[in-house]
Amino acid sequence: MNQLPPPTRVGRPQTAPTNEYDDGPFTFRPATKDGFTATVAIQGPSGSGKTWTGLCVASGLAEGQRFAVIDTERGAAALYVNDLDIAFDTLPMHRYDPRDLQKALAAAAQAGYPVVMVDSLSHFWKGTDGTLDQVDKAKSKYGGNKFAGWKDGTPLQNDMIEALMSYPGHVVVTMRSYTDWVLENGQPVNKGMRAEQRRGIEFEFGVAAEMDKSNRLRFIKSRCPAFRGLVLDQPVGARDIAKPYLDWLRDGAKETDPSIWVDAATAPEATADSLLALYREVEASSALAAPLLHPDTGKPISLGDLIKERGTALKAATS
Template identity: 55%
Template structure:
């Protein structure tokens, strides 16, 4: 089986011909299919994001994994209320590491993944901001705008992998902390710590179906929801499993979707041909599954289904 590196070498020797990605722009009747959760929890330190995220993930699927960037914070809750999970602790938050972690979780068959927290892949060690700074210094004469030529695709690929994971996704995000003067029960003004927006690239919250903000009193406020039953909800000390049950009722109302693993099996089949992969890419593209995270069977690297099909097909064509 040709690896990604083989394909790169072949592309240097062959004319740049890309027969993949020529989508048929024809409309079809819309159909509602069952879907997987895409939920984000944002809040300041101490608001209960990790515990609430664990409860929601457990309610969505009892076999779930945690991608932990918080130095083992989630593991401190293991066993409480019968919640058990597998964990992967990361210390480098290169967006490509999250793509590989999601690909590994998909290969292991986890029905849900909690990313605690997504903020580190933006502003943590080796995160997007550091990738931009590094590229600017090393290749663009310290020009930050040049650095974003590399940082933006990394960030976008990471978000695409999150949204294309074949199971449920729950992501926590730290919130930028600000202080507000508010009146207490005695009528006196006192400072109150509030979170204003997630510590991630501006606008990332638009990518999730449900976004909730949590405050230091452990009150959850749904600030965006495509699930009508959760719209505008404000819940004190939320029961994450009840929230998950409400979300599942909405997610499971529809026809059975296509399982992305069937496309991965076809893409990695030993007898795959160039023409077959080109046709397969068209199917995957029509279903919007190009960004599905997977592990390259030849290299073990994290990649996407669309990139893998394109790269393997190009390698077979060169042969």
């Protein structure tokens, strides 16, 4: 009868050291509206007035300051600069890699624009080098399996949306839309208009509305009670949308200045402990993904990653 070999003792596998930034405590804090900014999405077919309305909303949110427009619509926004008598700067985009939108947002944040408008966000989904293109390119890594290509495409899309929602100022986006037909019992059924973006994208925004070719705007989602179920004919964006939204956000809240966090993260006197505390403060304000440009390399980086990078380096230097 064969005997089993004697047991061999092996050491327990070494676990990776705990990352103090990523494994912080779960701490509940009093709920406040401090630091919240407006995020507005306007979708509609060509000719519905979404660019015009978006510019009016952005201008109202900017309250007289210049704002930034990330333009994928061949200069459509700039055509209205004299008609609307508002001040904004544009950045024309011709490739729509989601990472390029992150870079553009970081540049806008670095320049201190209080509002950024993306006209339109649809291109970063289905335009040249957009998310769908990235998925199609990635499928070759997985034997031509396009479904597997989403392993690459989904993180790019998610990181882009996170950077957009974390912009240190107000955000307005437009999106193209189309009629969504589905088959039910073998018959085509009209399910209404759908944005040319990831399904459910409207739920990322504080306020989302759709426009038709009669310039009629209908709110389809709103955290602001003033807009729920509201329909506006030929809305005046600054008066009808921006002002009531700002009034609601500011009711009982104090505004925060994200540049204070950036200054603290790059301060010469910062320590590993102070940067860890700063990270927790930024984390509590849901601003870790705020896009900015690295002070040394000039490349896009999130505020959270900048704090973590410097804090980790300082701790290693003193250990």
